Amino acid sequence: MARKYFGTDGIRGRTNEAPMTVELAMKVGQAAGAHFLRGDHRHRVVIGKDTRLSGYMMESALVAGFTSVGMDVILFGPIPTPAVAMLTKAMRADIGVMISASHNPYQDNGIKLFGPDGFKLSDEDEAAIEKALDKAPRLAAAEAIGRAQRIEDARGRYIHAVKATFPEDLRLDGLRVVLDCANGAAYNVAPAALWELGADVIAIGVQPNGTNVNDGVGSTAPQALQQKVLETRADIGIALDGDADRLIIVDEKGKIVDGDQIMALIATGWQRRGLLQGGGIVATVMSNLGLERYLEKAGLTLHRTAVGDRYVLEAMRRDGFNVGGEQSGHLILSDYATTGDGLVAALQVLAELVESGKPASKLLACFEPLPQKLQNVRFKSGAPLETDGVKAAIADAEKRLEGSGRLVIRKSGTEPLIRVMAEAEDPALVSAVVEDVCEAVRRAA
Template sequence: MGRLFGTDGVRGVANTELTAELAYRLGRAGAFVLTRGKDKAKIVVGKDTRISGDMLEAALIAGILSIGADAVRVGVVSTPGVAYLTRSLKADAGVMISASHNPVADNGIKFFGGDGFKLTDQVENEIESLLTGEDQMPRPTAGDIGRAEELPDASAIYADYLKTTISNRFDGLKVVLDCGNGAAYQLAPTVFHQLGAEVIAIHAEPNGVNINVKCGSTYPDVVRDAVLKHGADIGLSFDGDADRLIAIDEKGQLVDGDYVMAILGRALKAKGELANNTIVSTVMSNVGFVKAAKEIGIELVRTAVGDRYVMEAMREGGYVLGGEQSGHIIMLKHNTTGDGILTALQLTDVMVGEGKPLSELRSIMRSYPQVLVNVRVSSKAGWDQNAAIQEAIRSVEAELGDEGRVLVRPSGTEPLIRVMAEGPDEQIVQEFAVRIANVVRKELGARG
């Protein structure tokens, strides 16, 4: 069996791979490791709107209670909401049941420590090690068994906190919110309405099976069409657990994570609040973002793809802003994980504070065309030592010069080599990407 924990918790098809039995065992092992035998420890449990959430929540909580820890059921709330509530309630751990932007059939279980941060690989490995072999963890009886309690106003507590992170009200703004029929469906419209905005909420009627179905942050054209239809000032689109944001300006132009980091980074720098004048981003960030950061005097720290690597670099370097092109934006001054609703509020606050439409703020950078070609190979081994592949990469890099870049990397989960080329002309970068991909295919042997 491979490692159970992936890059963002334990995920799988609910009731097939991620079963109630596994959720129960994860509840036991997670509670045992994260509470360290503390008497009447407390663990916060939240979920998104997937139909399988009820089943997994019941099993997970049963496991937690069987160790002797108490569970605080906070219901449907965002992943960053669970992280915040874990800290604010001084709980010993938190758990979110969600598969983010994945289809409804999938679900996941993601743990947070008492500090609201996701677990390290070491702690995840410790939990996973307890799932093999005979279960020798404690089984208290009588009054030592844990209790479950509801926190019915959990979303309101988090909403009140979110409003304290900004400086302006949004009176007079017309805002479209695509809630993806997920965890943001009540929280996001409530916060923006309370701040005075005229809210047009779409895909805010979850029924358990419509989460992420042709809506949310992976379908930006949906919120774009709504912005243009209603003449809105901004469109904000969230994924299933609301830890990601993609925005649309009043002209219908995409404002992805790179644009958001550039806009927020400049605003924080102007206020002297951008630690070390540095933003942490991944190697997938657009070259246009890199150029924009340089022009406004902001340094970049680049990491591997994945918000956990961004977070690691931020904590190590004491940085306050980081994220991914996909819309995971981390603002460590306010929360311990990527937070779509927080990011949406911060972006809108800059608009209002500077008195500029989002299209003008967006002009801080130009997004260069990116072309990605996936090459299925017989083996990924040795790709980075292959002389022909490396020469093909060097040749393209020389032709692009400072006006583009090449990124070749293996998939972490599939027999694929991903070839990305980026530059000012889409047709040219397409040709470059295909040129490298053909060499990879020849050298490593295509499958299927």
């Protein structure tokens, strides 16, 4: 059944436009709260957010919704998504909420929900909550209305947990790290964690003002990081996104290192230390074929899933893997976190860097990626992928790539975009195929 509100990563949209309105946020609080009212204990929800201006508004609406059905609320303020997931379980909460639109611009916002185990909600739970959104809520009696409070030590708890993932016998002394926090949720915790481990931290994207999250900084705009790494002669650059569940690296030469190379490094490093589970890693259909070939040479497998970190995590939990992620930088290390955590993944990279003594440009060039091109086409309405012209263009592209490459076409789960990706040994063929399909989509859109 098609979803009305939930996408691949919660509910997301432009603020003050359906569905991302205060009315819906309050209803989400009521519906999700009622869904998790199980047992006779005092029920609790924890809520974090990133630095968007609209976060205050959405937070207040969610508080009203949860308390109206009898749930107590604990507010963290700005804190990374993985911190909310961790603290949901650690504080024995019945549900966790993150208010963020991740890497999207400040005009957007979103609501991500976590169950009491710290994992994102199952399809069944989301479907039940979505169904309840269109019904009258079951309001608590006056004496059972929930209470709300804000706690100040959530960031410290997360910093302590993150540092515990770094090998005890290593330090970051003498390592110059440029850290880009995207003016987002990690602007405070990420620099503190690296500094406490001994790094010389040069922080950018750490002055949020409500409207500058992901604006020219962060993992989706790494040019500022590249420039600062070269300017300061840093050993490595680290870029997080607005809610810090995504990681992109820049080596000492200013070259961008994507999630595929990072997964390759972590997988083989963990294999060497006997930590890797499942005999390989989990990644999506977007990951480069070069990664798959690299892992095969190391005696490891690459299990592919649909795009979306929730699908990666589902496969990891089902099949016993402890490393997975996406080329875009969502990296899940399930020994340490129940969702993608950019800072935890960055510490694993830094541990390899310190232990190996190699420059980042050598360490992180694990494999030669096949020429790959990803292009997005925005559309306003309708279903352009269902038109005859687009179907014909796709069929032609697949025929041209047969035996030499891959074509992946999908509708974004968070934005009105059609994403077209191709890869093959011949870069000219890749470029031509992508452009032909995109042109067909533009005509249909």
